[in-house]
Amino acid sequence: MSAKPAKTPRAPFITLEGGEGCGKSTQASMLGRRIRGLGLKVVLTREPGGASLGQTIRELLLGPGQEPVDPVTELLLFLADRSHHVRAKIEPALLRGEVVVCDRFADSSEVYQGLARGLGLERVRRLNQWVCGQCWPDLTLLLDLNPGLGLARAAQRQGELGQGPSPMEKEKLEFHERLREGFLAQAQAEPGRIKPVDAARPAEEVAEAIWAHVEPLLREWRRCGL
Secondary structure (H helix, E strand, C coil): CCCCCCCCCCCCEEEEEECCCCCHHHHHHHHHHHHHCCCCCEEEEECCCCCHHHHHHHHHHHCCCCCCCCHHHHHHHHHHHHHHHHHHHHHHHHHCCCEEEEECCHHHHHHHHHHHCCCCHHHHHHHHHHHHCCCCCCEEEEEECCHHHHHHHHHHHHHHHCCCCCCCCCCCHHHHHHHHHHHHHHHHHCCCCEEEEECCCCHHHHHHHHHHHHHHHHHHHHHCCC
């Protein structure tokens, strides 16, 4: 009987999740700088649009002024982006020993399309498992924020950029409240991976709360010599 092949070591895969306007992009950037400060290589990416194909998909789905598509089409576009993203960018970086920090990943599809759009949480989860394979986050930071405050923040940001709201931001408040409930339910179901963080606090305090979860993961990874 032949020996099993050695498991290929890979770097930690960290994702940030949450509703609109919760500050994921800001926190991802701050987290990336802090990881680099430890002398580690880090890849900052996002969904949709983290790889070349996804840029076009992102514009179709989230570009200002874009008309919304039906939920099934929306889900399939997100999954196409994720499939390419995993294979073209995330997996190669992890296997090179580079920490990956991703602004949104599979959990968003389960909550946005599976729950809030009504396509079925388990159905979307099975599709995610098919698309992602073994590429699953080691740690997910859930930036929890009151939806009304999040939408106000998003509107302010778009105004500063001279842009209109995205199709997601145009949804009614009830939609965003379902999103928050869905993300919190995920965290309750997977407390070992998904860590809620109060995103209503100043950005520096949120960053410290995030680091309290990330630093032990990085320390353990380095301790194991990977």
